[in-house]
Each structure stands twice: as C-alpha cells, then as structure tokens.
Amino acid sequence: MEKNRILLCVTGGIAVYKAVALTSKLSQAGFDVKVMLTNNAMEFVTPLTFQAMSRNDVYFDTFDEKDSSKIAHIDLADWADLILVAPATANALGKLANGIADDMISTTLLAATSPVWIAPAMNVHMYDHPAVKKNIDTLHSFGHRFIEPSEGFLACGYVGKGRLEEPEQIVALVKENLHRSTSDILKGKKVMITAGPTREHVDPIRFFTNHSTGKMGYAIAKKAAEWGAEVTLISGPVSLEAPKNVKLVQVDTAEEMRQAVFEHFKASDVVIKSAAVADYRPAIKHLEKLKKQDGSMVMEFERTTDILKQLGEEKEHQILVGFAAETQDLEHYAMKKLQSKNADIIVANNVKQTGAGFGGDTNIVSIFHRDGSKKELPILSKEEVAEELLKDIIDLVIHKAQGQNEL
Template identity: 65%
Template sequence: MIFDKKILLCVTGGIAVYKAAALTSKLVQAGAQVKVILSESAEKFVSPLTFQALSRHEVFTDTFDEKNPQVIAHIDLADWADLILVAPATANTIAKLAGGIADNMITTTLLAATAPVWIAPAMNVHMYDHPAVKNNLAILAGYGYQFIEPSEGYLACGYVGKGRLEEPEKIVELIRAFFVNDERKQLTGKTVVVTAGPTREKIDPVRFISNHSTGKMGYALAEEAKKQGAHVVLVTGPVQIAAPGGVELVKVESAEEMFNVVMEWYDKADVVIKTAAVADYRPKISYDHKVKKQAGDATIELVRTKDILFELGQRKKGQVLVGFAAETENLEEYARKKLTKKNADIIVANNVKSAGAGFGTDTNIVTLFKRSGTVTELPIMSKIDVAKRIIEEITSLLKDMGGNGNS
C-alpha cells in the first residue's frame, strides 16, 4: 500500500537525523516517492547530498531558493504530498508549529499543508517531559496532527529514557498500516461541508436574536466525516464546544455570514450537511449603539433571512444535500414537505420536545426521510452514533451515484 504514495519527509536538527536517512532509504525501497526538506540545523548532521542520493529527488533547504519559476516550492510540496512526516521533530520545531511560526522551509510548507501530518519527536527525556513541550504537542493534536511516540532507551546525551526516534522499520510499518486503513475509509477524497450551531442576528451591540442550538450534532457529524477520510469544512455559529481535530473551521455569527461561506464552498463540495439552526428572521434595523429602554412596549420589525438549504437545493450540481428539521408537531408532514421544497436528498427530522432529543442533549431521536421515499426511524442514541448512521446513509448515496458526488 506504500507503492507510489507521495511522502514528504521533513527532517529537523537532532542526532537522530541519521535514522531519517535510513527511513528515506526504506520508504523508497517499499516503492514510495519521497521528497525531503532539511532544516538548517539538520544539515549540520547529514548533508543534503545524502538524502538526494537516497530519495532520488532534489532536497529542499531554503524557502527562498526557487529553482522552478512555474511553482512556489513550499506550496507545491504541500500540495504534492499524500502524507507529511516530521522525523525527527525537535522541541524547537514542535514549538514553532504550535505557534504558527513560519520562518524556514519546513514550517512554511506545513502551514500550507492539507495532507495528514505526522510528528515523530526525538529529544532528551527531560525535554520531552517539559510542560511547554507537552502543551505544544496538545496544541498540534488539536490541529489534527498524529504522533509517532518516541521509544525508550539509551539517548545520545547519555540518559536512558523516553526520547529516541522510533526505528525506521517501525515507522514504515505504521505508514503502511495508515494507507491500508485510508483505502477503507468511505469519504477519502471527498469534501464535506457541515454547518453547525445557532446564528445570532444583531439588534444592537449588546442584544441579538438566537436559539438554543449547541452545535453538538453538527460537530459530531464533522468528526465522523473526518474519520471517514473527508476534507471537512465546519461552518459554525457561536458555540461552547471544541472543534474536532483536523477539520477546517470557519466561525460565523449571522445567517448572512453563514450563507456567504457555504456558497463559497458549494461548487467544491461533494456533500453539504445543513445542521445549523439558522435564524429565520433578523431585525430590519441593526443599531450600532445600545438602544435605551423607554416607557411602554417596544416593537422590533423582523425580515426574513436567506433560506440557505433552499438556495443550495436550487443550485445543486451533483452534491449530496442533507437538511435537518427540528419540529414540535406534525414531524412527518413537515419533513416530507421540506425534502421536496428544498430539493434535498435526506432530511433528518426530530421532535425537539421529546425527552432526549432536544437542543443541548448528548442524545437524539431522529427519523431519516430520503428522496427515494424510504423512511428510517432511529431509536434514542448518542449524537455520535446518530452521526455515524447519517454518514453511512451519505456514503450509500454516493455509491449509488457512482461514487463521484461532485468530484
């Protein structure tokens, strides 16, 4: 499964650089295409010529050394890779990546990367255990980076403990297993746009119109789509939960902002899942100053917001379109009408008055209404399990469409 896979190996400066040379050789022998970026410090341990001979590719060391005028090297490398591996990864480089610093060829390339990124730390045992390093690793985990834990043993500094770069043979096996599993993922190569949470429609700088949506269902769907290999764009209103690692997060406030972002992505999307509880109305007038209370009642004139799901249905060009219907009565009637009117492929309907199915809960009780006419009622289950069932339905639809979606 490694044959012809494109692996970008980023080598930073530590004594374990010699293992990176052996890793390059073993990956090439396994049939992978390997390109190498060396940090300035890494060059002090092993020369670029060594990696060039082993990889049979030009080695990159300088962000400003643009040999091919047709491309920008660090962008081209980021786009080229199926997998990016930083091995060895020093504490310094880990800190730069966690802070978004781009001051050399490796860090600049990684900021532009959309491929999976693996970090293989190698450093002194006490450095690896330092709170700053632990915190930086946690930040990278939140970005969706994966880690090859260092092994324990005799270190170059003379200590014995955890900090040795994992052996090249083991890393090759981990990469092989990754690509085997990746082939089994149902949404590999697909772009999935998920909207989540509420919107806020501004009355004045201190007041707004919103709803009780917490974003839990949408975030669970984004996480499951990511697990199935998709490039996930999560367009979210204001919520209090952490986004799944590895998704592209776009934060919005109003229905208008959410509409604009979704439309920007629509032509590139294979699947759109409209989970967000978008406000149906907004104040006709939004004040830039706080409106002071006065004697007697007050009236706010409301106007309709854009119907995002309807607009998506009208402009659909092969995308799988999934909508949600949060109802309090006549569930089936309203869901079927929405399915037809919005030109959706699936409507996920729930009665928010049912115990275990409302906003803010960790569970849901939904019924799936499909364009084919079939109806699937699901029992009460966690929102994570509901997300898995919805993603299964989406992958089934993609297969029925020839597996292409909008790709």
C-alpha cells in the same frame, strides 16, 4: 496505481540517522518521497545521503528555487499527500505551534493543506517540559497527528520516553492510512452527517440549546470527503467553516433538522447522527418577547421527534451511526441505545471526563457495534476519532457488499 507522495521534513537531532532509514523504507514501500532538511539536520547527515535514498532532489534553502516557474515551498506543500516531520525536535514543535516561519520546513508547513504527522524525538525531560506539552496540545488542535516516541536508551545517556519511533513502525502506520486503495473505498458512497446543536425558541429573543460546537461532526465530514465520499453535512448553528467538497445544509431547530435529514435519507448509504438535538422544546413559542414578571415562571415543554429512532425504523440499505453523550453508566446506555434505535454503531463518550466534553479539540470515545463488539479509544484529536470511526464504517460497507455478492 499512482504513488502516494510524502514530504519528509527532517529537523536537527541525533535521530536524523533514523530518518535516512525511514526514507529508504518509504521508497521501498512504493511511496514517492521528497526530503526537506533544516540546517541543523545537515550537521548530522548530508543532503546527498537523502538524495540517494529517495532518488529525488533534497530541499533545505527557501531561496534556492530549482524550477524558476514555481515557488518551491508552495509547490511542495501542494504536492504532498502527507507531510511527515521526523524527527521533530522541541525547537521544531515550538515553531510550528506558534506560526514561526524562518526556514524552509516551517514556511512550507504554514502553506500545507495536506495531513501533517509529527514524530517527536528528544531528551525525556525536554519531552516532559510544560512548554513542549503545550505546543503538542496546540498542534493537536490544528488537526496534526502525532507518532508517539518510544521508551528506551537515549543518546544523552538517559533512559525514558523520547526515542524516535522505529522506521518500520512509521512505514506501517503510513501504509495503513495513506494508500489510495484504502482512501478511495468510500468513493461513490453518499454519507449524510448531522452536527452541532439545535435551538428551541421561547420567543423572538430567547431559546434553549446545549454546549455542542459541531467540531466532532465537522471532523467526520472532512475525513469522509477526503476518503472519497459524497458528503452532505446537516448542521445546527455553529461557528465553523464547512469542510472542502462537502454540501452544507444549515438548520436551526430540531424539526428543521428532522426535515433536512429525511430529505436526504433515502439516497444516503451511511448516516452519522452526531448532532446534539434537543429532546424537548417549549410547548408554546411566543410571537412577542416575554416580559419579566414578579415571582417564578413555569414553562411547559413537549417532546421533539426522536430522529435517530425514526431513522432506525425506516432504514433499508443504510448504515446508521448514532452518538451518545453520557455522564454515567456509559456502556449500559450505549448498548440500550444501539438496540432501541436499531443502529449499527453507537459512539459513546462521558462528557464529564477531561478531554471528552463539548467544545474541545479532543475526545475519548468507545465505539459499540450490533454484534456486541466494542472498541475503546484513548484521548485523540477529533480528526483522529473521525478516522477510527470511518475505518469501522468501511468494514461494515465491505461486509455488506460481500454479503450481497454471496446472494
């Protein structure tokens, strides 16, 4: 199996000594590790130490091109399967959040397209400072993942949250999420995802819609494609770019979405219905603009087709996942939807909860399964939610494959 490639970016704090152990343990775990240091990091540990642990060249000078045929910081950004910033100081977080590129690490990260994980380490009061919190929120919105610091005795003498997570734990997280044998498990699987709102037109000028921005569905499509799936993304009107290696089908109304879904349904192995589809549409669509009149207006609405319910009635081999945006009695309505729609998974959230509503870069969801199990997730970036959901779907794919093999 080809080794996964990790670029370890080490910034200047006392926790640099842990980065040495991290480099060693990642190498022992079978990863190809290259290390990049800031000048401040080299005040604590020399490049030679990391070279010995990684058995690779160590990088610290943007202008030191070891191979004249390549631009080092661009080549390293393209080379990595994962970029891990550990330890990440408050200064490093500030640079990354604001696009400052004044050393090799910050310049490389601006050029990176691979996943970026950040493991902060600093004084407890620094970690709690509003500026640091704001920078962390910004980096979350970029899709970067954080490995939270642990609590304990800090080098400054304080006791609190700010210690770099232990190298063993970081390696365990990387192994769980990055080995190609896991990432390729969706290879050959056809995944259809719906995302965004629909628009139900009153006349050529006006329409009814909702607050969905499509961010959750697009995050799922991005991650599924990264994990090897053949992804079709059926999207209502949003202001997002289609993820790489994803087939985008753009629709407008609930009926257009229904038609597109059933055009691709039979060939799909997994269907994830994250779109916020209108339940009702105006009974009459006027061909000309409705003129303003005195007094109030009464408009008749009719039901749209329940796409998830129809999918549940017609599914054969497909794994069917639905979403439930609720404002109360989350578990009750999620379980009811799970049964009535014949779904395999329902992902539910309370849109009134801070950090879980439409339009944001984070979500707080619970994942309900047909067997009655439930997984409650804390506030996470939508990419992290997508990852957790796809892990559950992969478990179902494996379980279904094992069941077929036993027949």
